[in-house]
Amino acid sequence: MKQVRLHQNAPLETNNTFVLDNYASHHLAKVLRFAQGQNITLFNGDGYDYQANVLSAGKQCEVSILSRSFNSSESSLSLTLAQGVAKGEKMDFLIQKAVELGVSQIVPIFTQHCVVRLKGEKLKKRLQHWRKIIIGACEQSGRSIVPKLLEPLDFDQFIEQDFGRKFVLHHRAQKSLLAFEKTNQATIIIGPEGGLSEFEIQTAIECGAQPLLLGARVLRTETASLAAIANMQMLWGS
Structure with a gap:
């Protein structure tokens, strides 16, 4: 299954739980029908990817942020x-x-x-x-x-x-x-x-x-x- 990546316009910190915004929660739960316990990737524009585990997939999806890694996909130009x-x-x-x-x-x-x-x-x-x-x-x-x-x-x-x-x-x-x-x-x-x-x-x-x-x-x-x-x-x- 393709890795799900979602943008969140908010600070993200490892070893913390985080509630996705309404749009991302709807997309994850209703469109993708994502199951509790699976992992997704979050990003907020700071140049890092945040690996997260879905704790609940409902009207408001809650995730646990597990780790942060630098994203090297940006061009030098x-x-x-x-x-x-x-x-x-x-x-x-x-x-x-x-x-x-x-x-x-x-x-x-x-x-x-x-x-x-x-x-x-x-x-x-x-x-x-x-x-x-x-x-x-x-x-x-x-x-x-x-x-x-x-x-x-x-x-x-x-x-x-x-x-x-x-x-x-x-x-x-x-x-x-x-x-x-x-x-x-x-x-x-x-x-x-x-x-x-x-x-x-x-x-x-x-x-x-x-x-x-x-x-x-x-x-x-x-x-x-x-x-x-x-x-x-x-x-x-x-």
């Missing part, structure tokens, strides 16, 4: 994805797979070609939804540090902030990743379905971003994002 907000499930998919591939943080950006414009309560609910996707991706992929999800920014706000060494993807760039020196920190800037505008690309370059070419073919935003992350991890991270 600190990678930020600055992603033009895509529509609906496409953005969900992007966030999920970016976390699985090891990004450190995600910055949703509103660009000229964004179809989606979120404000107020709709933005708040969407951010909550994306955070749940990030947690789920960490549980599935074995990560114990939860990537940060920053508040969405307009492109002109984002590009003026210091996010370290930036790379802006567009299909008319001249250099691939192989042409750049290795770095331990990088930010990938990618447009939504309609791509970045010529003005945005030029502005990014003028602000210090390196134009980056992934290949001879024009890629969809979700393909470009994941291909760029995977290539950077392979060359510069893990």
Whole structure:
């Protein structure tokens, strides 16, 4: 049976009992139908895995935390994805797979070609939804540090902030990743379905971003994002 991993937004200590939150308790007892006496893994974002034994599996599941071990799954590359907000499930998919591939943080950006414009309560609910996707991706992929999800920014706000060494993807760039020196920190800037505008690309370059070419073919935003992350991890991270 696959090892069950659950996130808890609370301090965890060995040799102590702990009551899982309502969502985790429901998932464990009602969805997984987990039996008393079995072991699970908990994590809270501190970089460690906590082995725990299920003492009771009901409306409120209680566990005994047995041990703590360092989780070595994080990449040596600190990678930020600055992603033009895509529509609906496409953005969900992007966030999920970016976390699985090891990004450190995600910055949703509103660009000229964004179809989606979120404000107020709709933005708040969407951010909550994306955070749940990030947690789920960490549980599935074995990560114990939860990537940060920053508040969405307009492109002109984002590009003026210091996010370290930036790379802006567009299909008319001249250099691939192989042409750049290795770095331990990088930010990938990618447009939504309609791509970045010529003005945005030029502005990014003028602000210090390196134009980056992934290949001879024009890629969809979700393909470009994941291909760029995977290539950077392979060359510069893990």
